[in-house]
Amino acid sequence: MGRYVLRRLLQLIPVFLGTTFLIYALVWAIPQDPFSGKCGQRPCDPSYIAEMSQKLNLNDPLLVQYFKYLGNLLTGNFGTTFNGVSVGEQISISWPITFKLGIIAVIIEAVIGIIAGVLTGLRRQGFLDNLVLVSTLFLISLPVFVTGFVLRLYLGPQGFDIMDTSVGADPTIGELILPGFVLGSLSMAYVARLTRTSIVENRRSDYVRTAIAKGQPQTRVVGVHLLRNSLIPVITFLGTDLGSLMGGAIVTEGVFNINGIGGLIFRGIQEKEGVMVTGIVTLLVLVYLLASLLVDLLYAVLDPRIRYE
Amino acid sequence: MSDPGSVSGGTGLEAAAAAGVDQLSHVDDSSQKQRKPRSLWSDAWGELRRKPTFIISLVIILIVVVMAIWPSLFTSVDPRHANLDKSLQKPSAEAWFGYDLQGYDVYARAMYGARASLLVGIFSTILTVIIGSFVGIIAGYAKTWIDSLLSRFADIFAGIPFVLGAIVILTTLNAPNENPGVVRIVTQVVLSIAVLSWPVVMRIMRSATLVAKQQDYVKAARGLGASPMRIVFRHLLPNTIAPVLVYGTIALGAFIGAEATLAFLGIGLRPPVVSWGVMISESRDYFQSAPHMLLFPAGFVTVTVLAFVMLGDAVRDALDPKSR
Numbered sequence: 001m002g003r004y005v006l007r008r009l010l011q012l013i014p015v016f017l018g019t020t021f022l023i024y025a026l027v028w029a030i031p032q033d034p035f036s037g038k039c040g041q042r043p044c045d046p047s048y049i050a051e052m053s054q055k056l057n058l059n060d061p062l063l064v065q066y067f068k069y070l071g072n073l074l075t076g077n078f079g080t081t082f083n084g085v086s087v088g089e090q091i092s093i094s095w096p097i098t099f100k101l102g103i104i105a106v107i108i109e110a111v112i113g114i115i116a117g118v119l120t121g122l123r124r125q126g127f128l129d130n131l132v133l134v135s136t137l138f139l140i141s142l143p144v145f146v147t148g149f150v151l152r153l154y155l156g157p158q159g160f161d162i163m164d165t166s167v168g169a170d171p172t173i174g175e176l177i178l179p180g181f182v183l184g185s186l187s188m189a190y191v192a193r194l195t196r197t198s199i200v201e202n203r204r205s206d207y208v209r210t211a212i213a214k215g216q217p218q219t220r221v222v223g224v225h226l227l228r229n230s231l232i233p234v235i236t237f238l239g240t241d242l243g244s245l246m247g248g249a250i251v252t253e254g255v256f257n258i259n260g261i262g263g264l265i266f267r268g269i270q271e272k273e274g275v276m277v278t279g280i281v282t283l284l285v286l287v288y289l290l291a292s293l294l295v296d297l298l299y300a301v302l303d304p305r306i307r308y309e
Numbered sequence: 310m311s312d313p314g315s316v317s318g319g320t321g322l323e324a325a326a327a328a329g330v331d332q333l334s335h336v337d338d339s340s341q342k343q344r345k346p347r348s349l350w351s352d353a354w355g356e357l358r359r360k361p362t363f364i365i366s367l368v369i370i371l372i373v374v375v376m377a378i379w380p381s382l383f384t385s386v387d388p389r390h391a392n393l394d395k396s397l398q399k400p401s402a403e404a405w406f407g408y409d410l411q412g413y414d415v416y417a418r419a420m421y422g423a424r425a426s427l428l429v430g431i432f433s434t435i436l437t438v439i440i441g442s443f444v445g446i447i448a449g450y451a452k453t454w455i456d457s458l459l460s461r462f463a464d465i466f467a468g469i470p471f472v473l474g475a476i477v478i479l480t481t482l483n484a485p486n487e488n489p490g491v492v493r494i495v496t497q498v499v500l501s502i503a504v505l506s507w508p509v510v511m512r513i514m515r516s517a518t519l520v521a522k523q524q525d526y527v528k529a530a531r532g533l534g535a536s537p538m539r540i541v542f543r544h545l546l547p548n549t550i551a552p553v554l555v556y557g558t559i560a561l562g563a564f565i566g567a568e569a570t571l572a573f574l575g576i577g578l579r580p581p582v583v584s585w586g587v588m589i590s591e592s593r594d595y596f597q598s599a600p601h602m603l604l605f606p607a608g609f610v611t612v613t614v615l616a617f618v619m620l621g622d623a624v625r626d627a628l629d630p631k632s633r
Contacts, residue, residue, distance in 0.1 A: 011461070013467075014461055015461055015464045015465055015468055016468075018461070018462070018464075018465035019465050019466075019468040019469055020470075021463065022466075023474075024468070026327065026478060026481045027477065027481065042358060125495065137615060137618060137622075138611070138615065141566070141614040141615035141616055141618055142607075142611050142612075142614075142617075143560065143566045143569050143570055143573075143607070143610060143611075143612045143614075144378075144570070145569075145573050145589075146589070146603070146607040146610070149593075149603055149606075149607075150603075150604075151594050153596060153597060153600055154592075222348065222368060243435070243470065244469070244470050244471070247469075247470020247471065247472055248470060248471070248472050250472050250473065250574070251472060251570060251573070252475070252572070254574070265473065265476070266476070266574075269476055270457040271479045277477065281469075281473060281477070284470060284473065285468050288468055288470065289468060290627050297547065
């Protein structure tokens, strides 16, 4: 087990370096002049340019710049923007909100998706089965921002006035439930379909027949024997999804005006704050990679037949 | 025992298409039962013809394609004719879908918008499938070190969240205030979608190739002295392309949705291009007072995506003899 974790961690390093370097190069190498438009209508003061270039290592070759930047990151220093605002501080304000949103989305999609998948997988061809198939098809086809706008429009005060759809500056969990639902809605459909297929496949297997023949109650057969084996592909999906949900939160945060990472990175790009963009992307890539590692380790817990030497 | 490394990563689309990989090993027994041996594809066609979802989705796609080629068949109104007197008017008998902020006829624009949206979807799918299958089949067939090199390379691109990557690429290529030409922005959107999506196709193709490589016909071909090029193109490709095509069909729908998402964020297609995504992004600040501006183009996107997803689902089921 320990050797496996080590091998996986070593495999993560080139991927992490590659992805972050790609983003770093896109942000810093391609635009001609990083100082254009930074000082209002007039060109920047040479002393300011010299100071910032020194600070951001802009005079070094790209690779050296990148590794210096990475070295700073490893010591927890995210750097400052052109206005001297600390990027680390900004991230530490927005990060918890997006993280909360992502976790809520994963929980909602897992609970609803797995329940729908199990119910339909156990009873195929019924009314419920067709209902879930059709509704997942619709959820897959709806772009996330359309779901968001429509729910905001019709659940909010202007629509049927069922709930308050606005989200405050420091949102509570209750306020984030609707955005979380919207964010997770697409993946929810995939989770439901994946669980259904998996349950249908495993239901005819020998160990389920044995469990029924032993006289185990239905709840135990389904809850322990069937579910534990069927959830492996679902867990894979959920794990990798956590990472992509954090990145996809930009759209949901835009629709609901949530003050999270998405807004930060969007402003960062619009204002060409390269330090901000690279910092956040690095963080998101790290979350994505660690989540996929965690999923691999979870396999062994769910399925004892899988052993890492 | 399953190797956890091979299943790590992947989006929902990949999971949806991965089921198609299984069928490779079952191709032979499905045709044995027939009196006359039929190929995988003709077998699937026979199955598909009787499926209502297949027919429905095909009809919808056909309508959208006709709309994209000859939008003037559906409307005689000029989509670029603005009349500010009619700004934000609700749907009426005169204009079925109402008017938007500039006084454009939403119905006419929805008809003319099909072309740009569909073109982006088709081009990005073709590019994604070509890059992904090329790298995937090499990774699956080549030596181990080439395989792990290419797989890690794909991981690098798969590690970038889609929306994030597209934002960075598109804003790097265009300064925020700049208004690039039509051809340039369409090319950029297509390229950024393809660059961020090809690892999915690569993984599907790689695992299909790994399965097909072990089949007897490949060993026989190699024993007869066939060159690697011949084995890959004559023997492997026809037997591994099915799951990729299923993914491609579903992805085409997803990419039309992606175009809309990028336009919504203000970094994809933009006026004067008429596309569903552009219409949706124009409605973003007015959707509370004029929901028709949002709902109609969004409806067109949804129905088109739905048709492609349904088509992909039907083809996958037809290609998979296990599900019968």
